[in-house]
Amino acid sequence: MIVYRPIGVIHSPFKNVRGIPIQPRAAEGVEGVVEIFPEYVEGLKDLEGFSHIILLYHLHLVENYRLLVKPYMDDELRGVFATRAPARPNPIGISVVRLVK
Template sequence: MPDKIEMHPIGVIHSPYKESKDIPIQGTFKGDVEAWAELKEKYLPGLKDLEEFSHAILIYYFHRSDAENIQGKPFLEEKKHGIFAIRSPNRPNHIGLSIVKIKSIKGNRLYFTEADMLDGTPLLDIKPYVKHFDSRDQVVSGWLDKHFKDGKIPGNTIIK
């Protein structure tokens, strides 16, 4: 196994979120917020046929996260959990993943909603969300399951 892996951004994400405190816990909590990913010109051909999908998975780098916690206190809990059991940006490799709703593609820009990343976030990859592969039945969400009741979490936020 290599000790070091080198990655290069394929573009940058632009969103209305300038500070971490402004970002929703999950993009679906503010589903109408628009953002876009601007790809480097050499990756423009890679967008071909993506407009046929309703959603995409964006993989990106948490460029303003400087902590590398192995445990942390997540949303809805005061108890610490292991970093691999929570969705904190303070991860060993600072890699983020979000499912977004595609609005349109124009030139080298992918416009989307359900954003939960900072403006200026380096984009590492894009994959189409495929319901036949990416959705699972009978999922257990560990410690989070006790917080969900009738599709809602505390504060009456509806989970779609």
């Protein structure tokens, strides 16, 4: 069994799945806050030298998954792994975001 411990929480203006853009380009100008738990703050040392960071996160609003999905603006069923659909067997998301401060 693989077990991960959260090291923080991402706070964003998106409060439900329906309002979240499917492509990062559609969220341009949107800012969020990454709150790192105190016991992991030391690991942020030297991060200020970077323009972007990679966030891995648990898609906690996804309740069930399907192996075949109909992507936005597509009429055909596709395999979930060929899409950006969040409802997947392991609800893990990834984003490259600009580091503001």
